[in-house]
Amino acid sequence: xxxxxxxxIRRRRLGAELRRQREAAGITIETVAExxxxxxxxxxxxxxxxxxxxxxxVRDMLRIYGVVGAESDELVQIARxxxxxxxxxxxxxxxxxxxxGLEAAASSIRAYEQQVVPxxxxxxxxxxxxxxxxxxDFSAEQVEQRVRVRLGRQSLLTQDDPVDLWVVxxxxxxxxxxxxxxxxxxxxxxxxxxxxxxxxxxxxxPFEVGAHAGMDGTFTILSFPEPSDPDVVYAENATGxxxxxxxxxxxxxxFIFDHIRAAAIRPEESIAHIAKLAEEPLWKxxxxxxxxx
Numbered sequence: 001x002x003x004x005x006x007x008x009i010r011r012r013r014l015g016a017e018l019r020r021q022r023e024a025a026g027i028t029i030e031t032v033a034e035x036x037x038x039x040x041x042x043x044x045x046x047x048x049x050x051x052x053x054x055x056x057x058v059r060d061m062l063r064i065y066g067v068v069g070a071e072s073d074e075l076v077q078i079a080r081x082x083x084x085x086x087x088x089x090x091x092x093x094x095x096x097x098x099x100x101g102l103e104a105a106a107s108s109i110r111a112y113e114q115q116v117v118p119x120x121x122x123x124x125x126x127x128x129x130x131x132x133x134x135x136x137d138f139s140a141e142q143v144e145q146r147v148r149v150r151l152g153r154q155s156l157l158t159q160d161d162p163v164d165l166w167v168v169x170x171x172x173x174x175x176x177x178x179x180x181x182x183x184x185x186x187x188x189x190x191x192x193x194x195x196x197x198x199x200x201x202x203x204x205x206p207f208e209v210g211a212h213a214g215m216d217g218t219f220t221i222l223s224f225p226e227p228s229d230p231d232v233v234y235a236e237n238a239t240g241x242x243x244x245x246x247x248x249x250x251x252x253x254x255f256i257f258d259h260i261r262a263a264a265i266r267p268e269e270s271i272a273h274i275a276k277l278a279e280e281p282l283w284k285x286x287x288x289x290x291x292x293x
Contacts, residue, residue: 008101010082012049108164129179188278203264213259
């Protein structure tokens with residue numbers, strides 16, 4: 001397996017190792033902060049991977065813990081690598097950089113989507129139409145930047161060491177003609193094409209299922225190659241999203257995803273259904289002029 005660890009993962013792993021070393025030394029966060037003349041919150045954020053530690057910070061922390069020599073040098077080097085910029089850094093104003101960093105390092109992704117096609121599977125035309133509709137305040141340049149990022153992320157599916165992607169789409173995703181008839185038909189055909197990849201599994205959760213385990217909202221579960229890198233759940237909300245890493249949270253979302261995919265149509269039947277919708281779309285059954293009460 002090729003090395004795919006992003007700066008985000010390096011920072012996360014470094015923080016976990018620093019926390020382990022501190023706890024092994026029997027030293028509190030407050031003691032470390034006092035000796036380094038910084039806030040306890042800074043040490044906490046370094047340990048949780050939310051803040052990038054400088055090589056000097058790491059060296060000083062390890063000195064306090066009594067860690068020296070080759071082990072210290074290795075962790076300081078990881079700190080240097082964690083400060084490198086990911087390919088998405090120039091676009092940090094148009095996306096959640098932390099999510100893209102984790103996505104780039106993941107070995108598998110499981111996702112449930114209620115409203116739109118996930119970014120890894122979107123066509124250029126669909127992505128542009130969706131972003132323009134969702135963010136009417138964006139300039140043409142901002143829309144173009146977001147589309148460019150989404151298309152760049154899609155290389156994860158076809159690179160030498162591709163990510164395993166399992167997506168369950170609510171049927172509502174396939175029923176709303178984002179961008180109009182031609183754009184949406186093209187998007188549905190794209191889903192059929194990408195499902196042919198051996199590392200991609202698509203399922204449709206049909207309307208007739210009724211209430212189901214995923215009704216609380218869209219979410220993504222990211223898993224990583226190294227056992228020491230625990231899973232992360234990204235649950236979307238109106239302000240962007242929330243990262244969940246506690247074991248009980250991970251178990252809850254894995255449980256929910258298992259129930260959703262069990263309720264969904266089997267992958268081969270889902271692809272046949274999507275292919276049929278590309279020829280006979282649901283939105284054609286309901287003329288726009290029809291009254292709704």
